[in-house]
Amino acid sequence: MTGRESAGGSMVVEPGARPGTVLAVVAVVQFMVSLDLSVVNVGLPEIAAGLGFSAVGLTWVIHAYALTFGGLLLLGGKAADRYGRRRVLLFGLGLFGLASLAGGFALEPGHLVAARAVQGIGAAALAPAALALLTTTFPTGKARVRAFGVWSAMNAAGGALGVLIGGVLTEYVSWRWVMFVSVPMAACALALAWRGIVDGPPTARGGRPDVLGAVLVTAGMTLLVFGVVRTDQYAWTSPVTLTTLAVAAALLAAFVHVERTTAREPLIRLGLFANRSVAGANAYNLLVGAAMAAAFYFVSLYLQQVLGTGPALTGIMFLPFALGVVAGSVLAVRLGYRLAPRTLLVIGGLLTATGFAWFSLISPDGAFTTDILGPSIVASVGFGLCLGPVVSTATAGVAPHEIGIASGLLNSSRQIGASLGLAVLGTAAHHRTGPIVTPEALNDGYALGLTLGAALLVTAVLVALTVLRRTSPPSRAEPADDREPLPARIDRRSTG
Structure with missing residues (x-):
């Protein structure tokens, strides 16, 4: 059954709904959009050689996706609430699949960057719609904890396995398959959603969504990243950089x-940020997204450019990280009845920061077992512990008609954080490396970037401790006919 909340706070059942199908569609969607954030990382050297990217231009293969995804997610969430989550989900899946197909056939750098940008637009439509469907289908209790556990596991697995899949495809087939790989997943999710998802009436009514706002925030974030990335050519105090940032x-x-x-x-209703759960979870998510995106980039390049590992073997070396994230996500479900979400965010953030600090000890003559395996396990389990609780926290106490926008905001903070983190930490690593590129110089740059990533994670933990309220763990069994609205139950459990 798919539920939606009535004005009185009770659950209204949508006839013909299939929770299993909704969960399957959301799992495929989240795996796919997470995969596309990391699947190109290992293939970047081959992409540069195949299409003639410059060193700076190559980063836009990542930025084009992350920025349009993050910048338009708020519009996607609003559209899901306004026009219906199933409809927006189907549109996003179709656009994403077509853009992936076009990117695989790219002949010039501009073609691939454009395809990645359109992929981001499609992801911005489908991701908040899928998460909002998950939230309303599993509103309370044990089923909700398990559903978010599946969501977080697929989210983590997509990001981590993307590196493995990208490496194998790049070395044994072609870099073009890092784009083609999303086409069958989009088609599968589209078929499942078309036949198996029953959406209720739109939860939001009113005027047309604010397209101008979406354009302004996307353009502003793009220029911000552009200005930071170009500091390798123009100093921070140069007129070009200052004008761009202004x-x-x-x-x-x-x-x-x-x-x-x-x-x-x-x-977005700016008053939504008065909800401490929303504000704190999004700040936490932005910082974690910044650290994780940069770490994937640095570790992948360290393995290939410093240790001389091939693309396929590099991808395989990320497998322990993928398994650790899944293990952390499962552990978060088991601990979800004993520990409050804020506690899990603090523990997970500290574990991930410890793993990053360990990563920063990499050396030019290092090896997988001494420099990668240990920190991968620690950081990945910590990251997995964070994923489910941050989603649950970010949508706690949000009115039913704003769940879509809250979901979009959470995804947006992660993608914008990923792009900003890669820009800032990547620039810092480039400056540390210097003009003479040697394995030793590259190692020093990557080590600095990973150290800064650990600092971002510690900052995220401080945000969780100072902004988020203390709450009790969720009950194992909440009554199905509980008529008390969810925001009231959350406020009642709050002790801080």
Whole structure:
């Protein structure tokens, strides 16, 4: 059964709904969008050689996806609430699959970057719609904990296994298959959603969504990343960099102004950030996303460019990380009835930070067993512990008609964090490496980037401790006819 909440706070059942199908579709969707964030990492050297990317231009294969994904997720969440989650999900899946197919046939750098950007637009539509469907299908109790456990495991597995899949495809088939691989997954999810998902009426009514706001925030974030990335050519204090960053700041300020004054339906109600769970979870998620995206990039390049490992073997070396994240996600489900979400976020963040600090001890003459395996296990289990609790926290106490936008905001913070983290930490690593590129110099740059990633994770833990309230662990069995609204139950359990 798929439930939606009535005005009185009770659950209304949608006839013909199939929770198993909803969970299967959401699992495929989350695996696919997470996979596309990491699947290109190992193939970047081959992509550069095949299409003629410059060193700076190559990073836009990652940025184009992350920025359009993150920048338009708020619009995707609003559209899901306004026009129906099933409809928006189907549109996003179709667009994502077509963009993946086009990217595999790219002949020039601009073609691939454009395809990655369109992939991001499709992901921005389907990801919040899928997560909102999951939230309303499994509203409370043990089923909700398990559903979010599956979601977090697929989220983690997609990001981690993307490196393995990308390495194998790049070495034994072609780098083009890192784009083609998403086509059958999108088609499978589309078929399941078309036949098996029954959506209720749209939860939000009103004016047209604020497209101008979406354009402003996406353009502002793109210029911000562009300005940071180009500091390898123009110093931070140069007129070019200062002007770029000033325009980016002006666009982001204009976005805030538009959201406060628009006659259309705002992209996001700024008052949503008054909810400490929403604000704290998104700040935490942004910092973790920044650290993780940069770590994947640095470790992948360390293995290939410092230790001389091939793409396929590099991908295999990420397998312990993938398994550790899944193990951490399963452990989070088991601990979810004993520990509050905030506690799991703190423990997971500290474990991941410890793993990153261990990663920063890499050396030019290192080896997989001494420099990669141990920190991979520690960091991955910690990361897995964070995934489910941060989603549950970010949607706690949110009104039913804003669940889609809250889901989009959470995904947005992660993707924007990924792009900003890669830009800032990548730039810092590049400056540490210097103009003369040797394995030793590259090692020093990557080690610095991983150290800064550990610092970001410690900051995320401080956010969890200072912003999020203390709550009790969820009950193993909440009454199905409990008429008390979810926000009230959450506030009642709060002790801080």
